[in-house]
Amino acid sequence: MTRKPVSRLMVDFQQMKDFSENPFVVDHAEGIYLWDDQGRQYIDGLAGVFVVSVGHNNMTVIEAIMEQLHRLTFAPPLASTNPPAIQLAERISQLTPPQFNVVKFASGGSEAVEAAIKMARQYQKQTGHPEKFKVIATYGSYHGGTLGALSASGVEARRTTFEPMMGGMVHVHPPNFAHCPLRLDAGQCAISCVLQFEEVIRREGPETVAAVVVEPVMNVEGLVWPPASYFQTLREICDRHNVVLIYDEVITGFGRTGTLFYAEQAGVWPDILCTGKGMSGGYAPLAATIVSDKVADAFWGETQARVQFNAGHTFAGNPLACAAGLAVLDYFESRQLLAHVAEVGPYLGQRLESLKPHFPAITDVRGLGLWWGVEFKQDNTSGVARSDIGRRIERAARERGLVVRGAPDMVSFGPPLIITREQIDEMVERLALAISDVL
């Protein structure tokens, strides 16, 4: 077969054939806008994929990277580190509660979660519990594409092709009140879901369970998050059974939900916090596993004790990525970006809510910070299949110059955190046109 240049790319999650027939090739970008190779303009309503927190072509970040490019682009990872990595770890520990003093950098969210799982297992071995290896996660979660992170994930569609998954992974129901299999109300659903962790720990044998990993706000499951009481109880259960609590804040970290980390809103911090995506604003691959002293102390010892973390990746914590991470934090502070998110986030919610009277197919609008979703019911009149409506609106939105995330029954937004009220109006207008096109 002869291939067009674009069909040489194996694109993520999409059929190459479909993609190559109508390829979306982004050529350049500025602020919240993208332009494709045909010169068409789009609003980047998803910040790449929750990544471009400080907007495209952000000069604060670009200049910091340029300066770093001339100074040092790579330091021998097996034998050394570099000043931006040291400074970024320091900044992160200042921005988190006092028990977080150690950071393991990575190049993506999957690596960060993978490191957290390995760390939890090694921690248990090094603190006298070598039989503790199981990890409990929730159905509907996505923790990444590498086999360990994917095994922790509970999204069937992403797992089955690669089965069998890694052993020792156990799943419980996610706190998705709208789809509670027991038909409980929200409060009861949260309690019943969180108590499943204890039940599973008990039935699996507490002496075998190393860690629990949760996405505090679930994405693939459909933008759902439990009340603070869920996290309090989860923390107590983990403490009771000596289980390491891991939060996957790969999306929620770095301001997406209005606080630097969602743990602040949950009111409960984990033992290990994984983050990525918005951390470098998309200017370089960067993620992190942020480790509390309780866990990190088990990795500190004499050479002969051989308690160091036995893992690493070539590009993790490289100077360019860490320089980008530092510049993103500088930008957050100088522009008071979290305060901005607190102001414009609810405005985006109101604007989306205002679509409801025009489109009775909208069943719910929910979100927090600058992460919002619009949920649809099946529209019998237009004959749109229930599982297709979100994806059809996603495609229609693209035609209308808006990039959003379509999922079955849902369209979600996570625009750059710099978005203004006027740009929100523009984004919601384009969405309304796309919904009209489909319904």
Ligand SMILES: Cc1ncc(COP(=O)(O)O)c(C=O)c1O
């Ligand atoms: C919650 C969550 N965790 C982990 C990952 C994996 O991150 P990455 O794709 O950077 O490896 C993702 C990616 O979408 C994610 O949404």
